[in-house]
Amino acid sequence: MEKTVQKYLGKIEAQGLAHRDDVVLFARDADVYCNRTLREDERELHAVLETMNVSSLLFARPAEPYWTILEQIALRDETVPAEGRIVPRDAETRTFLHDIPVLEHFWAADIAAALSRRKTAIIRGRGIVTFGSMTPEQSYIMLSSTCFTAFVKYFSDALHRFREAVVDEEDLAAFRRIWRASKPFFPGGEILQFHTGTANDDDMVLAMIAEVGRAVVDHHLVDSFFGNISYATDDCIYISQTGSSLDELHGCIDKVPFDGTSSAGITASSELSAHKNIYRATGLNAILHGHPKFAVIMSMDCERKNCDRELCYKACPEQRSVHGIPIVSGEIGTGATALMHTAPEALRKDRGVIVYGHGVFTAGRNDFRQAFAELQRVERTCVAAYREEVEKASGGRI
Amino acid sequence: MSGYTFRSIHVDLSSRTIEAVSTSEQLREEYLGGRGFGVSLLSDFMSLSYDNPEMPIVFATGPLVGTASPTSGRMSVVSRSPLTGTIFDCSVGGRFGTMLKRAGYDYIRITGISERLVVLEIDGDAVTVRDAGSLAMKPVSAVAQEYSSDWSTAVIGPAGERQVRYASIIADGHYAAGRGGLGAVMGAKRLKAIAVRGDDPVQVADAGTLKSAGDAVMRLLRSSQAVFGEFGLSEFGTAALVDVIHARRMEPTENFRKTVFAGSGAYSGYAMKTRYRTQKTGCSGCPVLCKKIGAAREVIPEYETVSHFGALNSNSDLASIIEANRLCNDLGMDTITAAATIACSAELQGRTIPPDEMLQLLREIADRRSGRANELAEGSLRYAAAQGRPDLSMSVKGLELPAYDPRGAYGTALAYATSNRGGCHLRAYPISHEILRRPVSTDRFSFAGKARIIKIAEDLNAVVDSLTACKFVFFAVSLEEYAKVLSAVTGRHHDMQSLFRIGERIWNAERRMNRANGFSAADDDLPPRFFTDRGTSGGFVEIRPIDRTEFLHARANYYRIRGYAAELAESHCEQ
């Protein structure tokens, strides 16, 4: 238990989500393990754990920029006073989190009630509380997802507020603070030294995938849990497994024959069909799928009026783009309106495509250099585009 | 409150009395429906033998049945198992539950023993017990044909009438209430079939909220590789698992002497789909449709069935596997136990049983024709014990293990042992996280954390079986989404933890009944083979014997978490 807890504390810190001293992580089998003694004002967590049929519980005071982001959301989002929750529109929240309760007090009964309804909750002025029904990893994933979702929501809403000209000085100061603290997450343009050339045996393919997986995480192009990677040879596709951490792909890559003769790929990433369709459409053979934050934010930035906003993510009728990078709509997984039908088409012409509210697919040939560079470029472009939009909307006040 | 009809039926076959009763509030509040109803309704009778006239058999729906909730077409059949002696519930699909609910009833409780063979017919308000002498020893298909397509039927075959200890009840021709022999309970009551029809809609509290809660479920299902992915259940049925269980080297082969079978490609999901040009079908109200029917109406078997008539019996002849499944359905017998009992006898005889002989044996077992068939009709444990080798029965509490070798997944090992109905993969369904990586992946070769995980999953599945919903969708969703669905149906507030409390109550009630019948920690154990023999290693995967000390430690942890002091004390003695 202790080893597992320490591992996830390490990940939380490496990802910039929170300092490990600001995290309380419980894991239990018959005995309970907690990473540190609780402070006086955290004692309620014992009572929460008592009442819940769960394996793990996590409370974190997030690091910047997330701390200020949560403050700002709680302060400015009208669904918080009205409904005690926020309802972000990105694909991850829509599919997996649904909505996020926002609590006023650090009270055991309130926390337990919120976590009986949803997998994660925000406590105003305190932080984020999540649980794992089975393992501490789930608590960590939920923390990471909550931060991601809050980040995307904050920047999306901020742009909207600038345009509506409802930004006061305080708001502006907070924005500047958050922007500054977010800079470490912006992708650089460095060229990484990857394996190069065509991979010709199992071991080499697996090594290449594992290597690029770590790079995608290290460069904040995905929170470690989501996203997926594949590489195609003549007759099969090697793809990261569903729910695998891209920085820990050893032993988590499925080899799936193209002809469909084996269903061992039942454990493959839920975007397997999208990857396959991309290979068919493009003839390329290396694909990265990440969730870089500003690509997600910019994909949802649309000023068109008279659209049913509930349909954008799966059935946008427009041909949209950010500085020439195409944006398509499409749901996770399978189904008539899934991204497996839209993203491959877009990649016939371009090397990168953004899926509305979700993330980015990039593809290349032989090795991952091209796909990785494209993923960085897409996110850099989107950071720049966001900045331009805000400057325009704020009349240069940023 | 909605979601229930608030009305149920008590039938006494001895006196042929039929009584409409109200579905009690306590039952609804504390036991939810389905399995929970059955467990509660049996609690005063559990010390009776399965064929005692007072022993009830309960057919119970849950609050979601008959509504627009995804996968709401299932129900539970509950009684005491002739095979294991434990309380025993079976979740069964098809449309029997939906019809029962539409006929206006939450559950049927049947007691008594009829003098002659009868059928129970429920046609809305008209409920009758009718003589059925002409159906004696008729196969399931022949009985089902007696009713037009607006009826749903639950039928026993010859195996049920002859009280084969693993006789099934077959709903709508091929949906089995299987495993524990509840078909023999019906047989003991001389109840050949129940037929039901009805068309009253089931009331829900808030159709709009139910729609959006259902949409959230659907989004998750579509995002799940295991459910709607191109290799998932919707495409291939549970036979999708053949290749992955083979690749993980945990495919029970030759009565669990090996863990890899070279011939399993012959009956993989892909092989069956292409050879039989299958189409999708399934339980009413289900968007997944995991059942498969061939172009010539062949019923495509489940994973467990193909693997046990296949690998467990060293058989790669697909046609014989399809036929074995058809025979078991038509004769009304559980496929897993039938195949495992034959594999056990093969090991005892030191040979493999060829396909033709296997099919012939199935026919003979169903009517207990020959001396040997009569012995095999008792299940592998009684059979092997009679031969002086109880250790060769690959069972827990007398229920034969399904097609996941516990040496390849330790949570599965623990869950087999602690299961209240014997060696079953469905009580805690650890395959979900140990193999399919949902909701999160766990290390299949470790017991760390597994005691708590199994406990939680047992509670969860007790809820799922009481809602009633389908376990397969829980590869993708959780109680979070289903609490919303249930709240929309009933109009009462439910959340994850309130449902978990119900699940725990049901589980503990089952445990109490088993304890009263003499079950103890000694029964929460695996056959000795798994602690001494290696499986088939290879391809960088080693299948070692399970470390007994670690197993006992995890089991003791489980007892501690559950608060089972008696079992804990007993297991300390063993350790």
Ligand code: SF4
């Ligand atoms: S997934 Fe299969 S078993 Fe479950 S309800 Fe649907 S058809 Fe029935």
Ligand SMILES: [Zn+2]
């Ligand atoms: Zn994604």
